[in-house]
Amino acid sequence: MGKVYPEIEPRLRAFIEAQPVFFVATAPTSVDGHVNVSPKGMRGTLVVLGPHRVAYLDYHGSGAETIAHLRDNGRVTLMFCAFSGPPKILRLYGRGHTVPVDDPGFAARLADFPDPPDRHTVRAVIAVEVDRVADSCGFAVPVMEYQHDRDMLITHHGRKTTEELVAYRASRNAASIDGLPVF
Template sequence: MGKVYEGIDDRLREFILAQPVYFVATAPSGAGGHVNVSPKGGTGTLAVLGPHWIAYLDYTGSGAETIAHLRDNGRITVMMCAFQGPPKILRLYGRGRAVLPEDAPFAELVAAFPVDPARGLRSVIEVEVERVSDACGYQVPLMDHVGDRDLLVRWADRKSDDELAQYRRTRNAHSIDDLPALSGP
């Protein structure tokens, strides 16, 4: 039922880009701390950059667990589920990093996306994919995608650049386990 692939081929790329929602899982090093799973989505927010390379647009949010965990150990899994059509679950295991606006590759990465990023873009999460595998997805329900939400974009549009920066300094500086996210070393 499940299969491990050499990398992301054209067929898998098509599947990945067709999914309106994907899930990102990270965890801190060691036995303590919280495992984090975040739903992500929005048309054009994930890009397949090569057979072993993906990236997604990371917008300002209520927490910064993924960034903190990637700074801690780099481990990340991205999962897509087919909610329409034939059943399938696809997992991309790898090492990731948050590329911030002040980092040299930021503009080049943003240019790889088919959409202009909305206000509130905090970073681009870049993943070097080490393992690509699928599972049957027989238990995943069929669901209809009604559309993308625009609430996060509208929220960010109501804020000035200074207000967004202040929000990140106060709400995205550390993870819930007090690991640095958008703060110091």
């Protein structure tokens, strides 16, 4: 039932942009390292930049596995599931890189988002060059009702100063659970 597409075509772009949640999977090069899957949400935090490019906002969190893994080898998969409407799973495979908040190019990457947040609340922009676009049926994915985004993350980060978030990254987001450096 699955199909491989040559690019993110308009119909797939519409599907991606309609999803309130997506998942990011990465793994370190080491076979002993932990595979990581992170749910991402909040509308407007992912943009399709072209037929082979997407980017998403990476907020401060309890870990920084994705950033460490991208620094290690760049491999990433984004997965979108239809929790309403016709069943569908879409995966974007590719190479990602991180544009951290203190990078000179960060402002330009943040400008790719239609309604960008205050720059100090974001840890980085993750940009992905997509080399494979594939779907599958999604017949076993449950039908669920989207209610609303949670605002706790934005509210929490908004109360922190830039200096506090820099300190947070240094103390809590400096290395992956496998000891890989983040920045």
